[in-house]
Amino acid sequence: MTVQEVRLCGLLLQQHFGNVVEKVGTHLIRSGVLTLRALAYETKLPLDLVKKSLCVLVQHGMCTFGAGRRGPAGPVEYRINCESIIHMLRYPRYIYTAKSLYGDTGELIVEEILQRGQMTMSSTVRTVADRLTNNMPEGQSMDYSEVVSAFSRLVETHFLQRCPPLASAGSSSSTLDTPLPAATQPTEPESHPDCYKLPYINLTGQGKRRRSSEGGEADQRAAKKARTDNSECGDDGIHWQVNFQRFHLHFRDQAIISAVSCKLDQSSSEIVRTMLRMSEVTTPAHAAFTQALSSNEIFRALQSSYNIARPNLDQYLSLLVDDPMEFVGKTGDSGGGMYVVNLHRALANLARATLESVVQERFGSRSARIFRLLLRKRHLEQKQVEDFAMIPAKEAKDMLYTLLSENLVQLQEIPKTPDYAPSRTFYLYTVNQLPTARLLLQHCYKTVCNLIERRLYETKENKRLLEKSQRIEAILASLQATEAEAAQLTEVEEMITVPERQQLESLRHHINKLDSSENQVDESIFLLESYIKSTQASR
Amino acid sequence: MAGSRGRGRTQFSFSVDALGFGRGDSLPSTAHTPSPLFPPMQFRPVPLHAGEEVDYMLALKQELRASSKNLPFHIKAARTKTDVARYSDKYQNGEPKNNCIEWSPDWSRMPKELCIKVRKPRKTVIGAKPQLTRKPKVAAGKEEVLQKLETLEKREEEQHSEEEEDEEKKKQNEEEEEPDADEEYDEEEIEDETDYIMSYFDNGEDFGADSDDNMDEAVY
Numbered sequence: 001m002t003v004q005e006v007r008l009c010g011l012l013l014q015q016h017f018g019n020v021v022e023k024v025g026t027h028l029i030r031s032g033v034l035t036l037r038a039l040a041y042e043t044k045l046p047l048d049l050v051k052k053s054l055c056v057l058v059q060h061g062m063c064t065f066g067a068g069r070r071g072p073a074g075p076v077e078y079r080i081n082c083e084s085i086i087h088m089l090r091y092p093r094y095i096y097t098a099k100s101l102y103g104d105t106g107e108l109i110v111e112e113i114l115q116r117g118q119m120t121m122s123s124t125v126r127t128v129a130d131r132l133t134n135n136m137p138e139g140q141s142m143d144y145s146e147v148v149s150a151f152s153r154l155v156e157t158h159f160l161q162r163c164p165p166l167a168s169a170g171s172s173s174s175t176l177d178t179p180l181p182a183a184t185q186p187t188e189p190e191s192h193p194d195c196y197k198l199p200y201i202n203l204t205g206q207g208k209r210r211r212s213s214e215g216g217e218a219d220q221r222a223a224k225k226a227r228t229d230n231s232e233c234g235d236d237g238i239h240w241q242v243n244f245q246r247f248h249l250h251f252r253d254q255a256i257i258s259a260v261s262c263k264l265d266q267s268s269s270e271i272v273r274t275m276l277r278m279s280e281v282t283t284p285a286h287a288a289f290t291q292a293l294s295s296n297e298i299f300r301a302l303q304s305s306y307n308i309a310r311p312n313l314d315q316y317l318s319l320l321v322d323d324p325m326e327f328v329g330k331t332g333d334s335g336g337g338m339y340v341v342n343l344h345r346a347l348a349n350l351a352r353a354t355l356e357s358v359v360q361e362r363f364g365s366r367s368a369r370i371f372r373l374l375l376r377k378r379h380l381e382q383k384q385v386e387d388f389a390m391i392p393a394k395e396a397k398d399m400l401y402t403l404l405s406e407n408l409v410q411l412q413e414i415p416k417t418p419d420y421a422p423s424r425t426f427y428l429y430t431v432n433q434l435p436t437a438r439l440l441l442q443h444c445y446k447t448v449c450n451l452i453e454r455r456l457y458e459t460k461e462n463k464r465l466l467e468k469s470q471r472i473e474a475i476l477a478s479l480q481a482t483e484a485e486a487a488q489l490t491e492v493e494e495m496i497t498v499p500e501r502q503q504l505e506s507l508r509h510h511i512n513k514l515d516s517s518e519n520q521v522d523e524s525i526f527l528l529e530s531y532i533k534s535t536q537a538s539r
Numbered sequence: 540m541a542g543s544r545g546r547g548r549t550q551f552s553f554s555v556d557a558l559g560f561g562r563g564d565s566l567p568s569t570a571h572t573p574s575p576l577f578p579p580m581q582f583r584p585v586p587l588h589a590g591e592e593v594d595y596m597l598a599l600k601q602e603l604r605a606s607s608k609n610l611p612f613h614i615k616a617a618r619t620k621t622d623v624a625r626y627s628d629k630y631q632n633g634e635p636k637n638n639c640i641e642w643s644p645d646w647s648r649m650p651k652e653l654c655i656k657v658r659k660p661r662k663t664v665i666g667a668k669p670q671l672t673r674k675p676k677v678a679a680g681k682e683e684v685l686q687k688l689e690t691l692e693k694r695e696e697e698q699h700s701e702e703e704e705d706e707e708k709k710k711q712n713e714e715e716e717e718p719d720a721d722e723e724y725d726e727e728e729i730e731d732e733t734d735y736i737m738s739y740f741d742n743g744e745d746f747g748a749d750s751d752d753n754m755d756e757a758v759y
Contacts, residue, residue: 015607016604016606016612016613017607017612017613017614018613018614018615019616020614020615020616036652036653045616046637047657048638049614049616049637051640051652051653051655052614052637052640052655053614054653055644055649055653055655056612056614056641058644058648058649058653059612059644060612065650075652076650076652091600091603092596092597092599092600092603094597095599096592096595096596096599111603115603115607115610116610116612117612118645118648131711146757163648166648237645237647239645239648240561308691345694349735361582361584361585362582363581363582364581364582512597513587515597515600515601516587516588516593516597516598517587519593519596519597519600520587520588
């Protein structure tokens with residue numbers, strides 16, 4: 001765990017779960033694996049607080065536990081999963097994707113499960129139905145069956161999955177058939193055969209609207225009676241969690257499609273979209289390319305709204321294959337031509353484009369030209385760089401040294417003689433894509449940390465003003481509820497002076513900008529992380 | 540280090556023009572202060588993405604942050620009272636206590652050693668409760684106890700249906716409670732076995748510290 005990752009995890013934990021969980025979490029990240037007692041002793045927090053924090057972390061899937069070094073008889077050891085903490089940065093994107101695919105119901109389901117970590121199907125359905133009912137106009141209510149159908153669609157497309165079962169509960173079991181998995185190997189959720197099987201629950205009814213106090217006795221009694229049959233739905237112990245990997249595959253596909261549409265045109269991106277959709281369920285998660293699809297199959301699967309005729313399809317496919325970005329490759333000639341989408345190569349190209357744009361925006365277009373040259377030609381001497389890039393010697397030297405000092409470019413020495421005499425050694429400049437991508441990823445983490453800290457600082461500076469405005473809003477809301485006159489309302493509104501109002505406005509603008517930047521940096525983080533993971537998977 | 544030492548001549552081992560500056564040029568001046576914290580940027584950054592999608596995700600992010608502060612997962616350490624221990628401390632129940640957890644996780648999925656008492660949420664009842672069925676004080680938390688409470692609650696439901704008319708007459712301002720088995724458990728009245736209803740007691744500490752909102756609701 002790098003310094004920046006630990007810092008980012010700490011800030012995210014503090015934002016969502018408070019200082020106590022942050023302290024426990026960062027200490028556990030730094031120490032690796034610890035038992036409960038050791039953790040309580042080292043953080044000097046009361047044991048109960050440590051227990052509560054660990055419960056929160058386990059509930060959200062950020063902490064795993066297992067038998068320790070002393071085997072099943074010894075104390076349980078805990079370790080933190082840093083990746084899932086950093087995923088918290090991406091929660092708005094997951095929720096927005098669910099909304100665009102499955103509408104408001106899907107959005108609320110994913111939001112509830114993300115906020116609570118794990119939930120059973122019945123409690124999710126109830127909560128979401130109640131929330132939807134509250135937003136609907138008076139008299140209407142959301143039926144449970146609609147929510148259940150949205151839930152099942154999410155499970156069928158693998159966006160939600162069952163939480164992996166534990167081999168045995170905790171450390172207190174004495175006779176075990178299967179040994180408790182060691183803390184180093186958590187059970188993969190996909191290894192469970194029923195991972196995506198929906199339980200049969202008999203849950204009928206409609207969402208309850210949260211009524212105000214004058215609502216009525218009958219409603220409260222009905223609410224109480226409904227809750228007494230909480231555990232009768234038949235799905236106790238089956239908890240569902242969000243399948244982050246599936247969302248990541250979806251984001252990766254989206255990135256590839258938008259890259260194709262930028263580079264070529266809309267129709268070719270539709271063809272690539274069709275190809276990716278056809279191989280969604282058949283392609284394993286870390287595959288380098290999709291299943292081979294024949295041109296006939298693609299033609300049949302194309303939606304008629306795209307209006308692509310058969311010969312045009314073949315032309316588009318050959319264009320895609322010939323494109324230097326190599327998104328699509330041809331693997332055979334049967335069935336009109338067998339085509340695959342090169343996933344890993346596409347990711348590498350997208351990462352390369354990110355690196356190039358970073359250099360361009362920071363150092364100018366001529367430095368970017370040098371950078372691209374070095375990426376393409378691998379190793380070049382200083383003289384060759386100046387010639388190929390067509391940049392005067394002095395400026396080229398300057399730019400090269402700037403890039404070198406930022407570690408974006410490396411120097412490789414090739415000696416002619418055993419003593420590394422400078423006059424008799426070749427000095428070659430080179431760019432390695434993978435280490436540079438890792439460097440930029442750490443820069444991205446540092447950027448997000450800085451953005452969060454700046455936002456906290458801005459909020460702290462203007463705390464008094466923010467509290468005042470919240471109080472005034474509350475007064476206004478209560479006055480409006482009791483239908484006060486306009487004169488009273490304006491009087492209350494004038495309690496905030498004009499310069500204070502301006503200050504509030506600029507504060508809001510800054511905080512929105514900082515939040516928006518976090519979301520945008522997260523997109524780069526996703527691309528670079530996927531690229532790095534894909535190179536590791538192919539090793 | 541090695542260089543051909545001509546007789547009587549010194550020669551550097553690298554040619555000077557490869558260094559990047561000529562003979563007569565001055566070297567860059569030495570730095571007397573550390574580099575500035577926010578150095579002026581050579582190129583302005585590209586403006587952020589804009590659009591409906593971006594705005595929606597921004598709103599989602601801010602909402603998530605605000606709502607996560609209200610969830611029971613947001614853990615605040617209990618305040619340690621530093622001044623004199625007061626009599627009212629026994630009856631102040633709003634603060635979080637270190638040794639109970641405010642939500643009920645599925646204990647079968649957690650290691651046994653993490654199991655702590657689950658705290659029942661405090662009902663803020665304003666107004667007299669007509670039926671005060673004194674239930675025996677139960678120890679909270681473990682599953683066997685929860686089952687016992689379930690049976691007790693079922694027994695009380697029969698009594699409850701008899702006293703429906705009494706309830707309808709009195710005005711109640713109950714908030715919705717969590718779906719726990721022993722929701723009828725009148726914690727605030729049974730705790731510490733006093734005859735006083737908790738919400739009636741106010742030791743005046745909160746006087747003046749409250750904000751001006753919610754003035755339309757009477758508080759005893």
